[in-house]
Amino acid sequence: MAKAGGKRSVDPAGKAGSAGTRASLIEGAITALREKGFAGASAREIARHAGCNQALVFYHFGSLAQLHLAALDAVSSARRDRYQGMVDASKSLGDLVQAARTVFDEDLNEGHVSVLVEMIAAAQFTPELRPEVAARIRPWRAFAADSIRDGLAGSPAARLLPPEELAHAVVALYLGLEMLANLEEEREPALALFDRARKIASVLDIFKRKRKA
Numbered sequence: 348m349a350k351a352g353g354k355r356s357v358d359p360a361g362k363a364g365s366a367g368t369r370a371s372l373i374e375g376a377i378t379a380l381r382e383k384g385f386a387g388a389s390a391r392e393i394a395r396h397a398g399c400n401q402a403l404v405f406y407h408f409g410s411l412a413q414l415h416l417a418a419l420d421a422v423s424s425a426r427r428d429r430y431q432g433m434v435d436a437s438k439s440l441g442d443l444v445q446a447a448r449t450v451f452d453e454d455l456n457e458g459h460v461s462v463l464v465e466m467i468a469a470a471q472f473t474p475e476l477r478p479e480v481a482a483r484i485r486p487w488r489a490f491a492a493d494s495i496r497d498g499l500a501g502s503p504a505a506r507l508l509p510p511e512e513l514a515h516a517v518v519a520l521y522l523g524l525e526m527l528a529n530l531e532e533e534r535e536p537a538l539a540l541f542d543r544a545r546k547i548a549s550v551l552d553i554f555k556r557k558r559k560a
Contacts, residue, residue, distance in 0.1 A: 365407070368397070368399060368403055368407060369407050369408075369417075371397040371398065371399065372393060372394070372397045372399070372403065372404060372407060372408070372414060373414070373417050373418050373421050374396070374397065374421075375392075375393040375394065375395070375396030375397035376388060376393045376396075376414050376415060376417065376418035377418045377421065377422060377462055378396045379392045379393045379396055380415065380418060380461070380462045380465050380466070381458040381461045381462055381465075384465050385415070385465040385466065385468065385469040388415065388465075389411070390404040390405070390411050390414075393411075393414065410475075412473070412475050412476055412479075415466060415469075415476070416466075416476070416479050416480075416483075418462060419462060419463060419466050419480070419483060420483070422459055422462045422463065423463070423483060423487075425459075426450070426454070426459055427486075427490070429450060429453070430446075430450055430490070431490075433446035433449065433450060434446060434494050434497075437498070439498070439548070439549075439552045440498040440499065440548040440549075440551050440552050441545050441548040441549040441552050443494060443495075443498045443548070444541060444544050444545040444548045445541075445545055447521070447541060448538065448541035448542070448545070451521070451524070451525070451534075451537065451538075451541065452534070452538070454525060455525065455528055455529070455534055460522070460525040460529075461529060463522070464522065464525060464526050464529065466480050467480055467484075467522070484518070487518050488511075488514045488515055488518050489514070491513075491514035491517050491518055492510040492511045492513075492514035493510075495508075495510045495513050495514055495517070496510040498548075499551075524537040524540070
């Protein structure tokens, strides 16, 4: 990412330069949202991180809101790849819970979910953002539902726990736990909850294996 100092002006400088500027602005927006929150992620602050003129925010994205959404998309895409890899490596429901615990820890350490939390909070009072942010949450519920459906396949709990309903609860709980952990600067209660959930999942895995035997 370009450093502040030698600022680029409103000049696309060809496709390569334009793509590089867009990438720098998106990274700058992610950093600003993570460090300053939505209220502090102004065009000027983002441009400072990107090392370019703030007019380029509007040249490349049309509005500050669209840049904020692009930052959310970039974070979501990167985390989706990470989550999918963890899910693919999981062999049981207990493994899925452990994977969730691992990425929860990573998200807190690296500030990934802070971007989403800031955007969700902003959407409450920004009409332009509300439908856009809501649309970006729906794929996460679908992803969670698919993971839960696969994890519960063959388990007696499959009939009692509809994947779509459980996915809604899981996504809401995950985001709530992230928000509380950030607010209180204390993650141990959430990690303890993951550990307890893994014990319950391990019991369900035992019943699942017995049914297959």
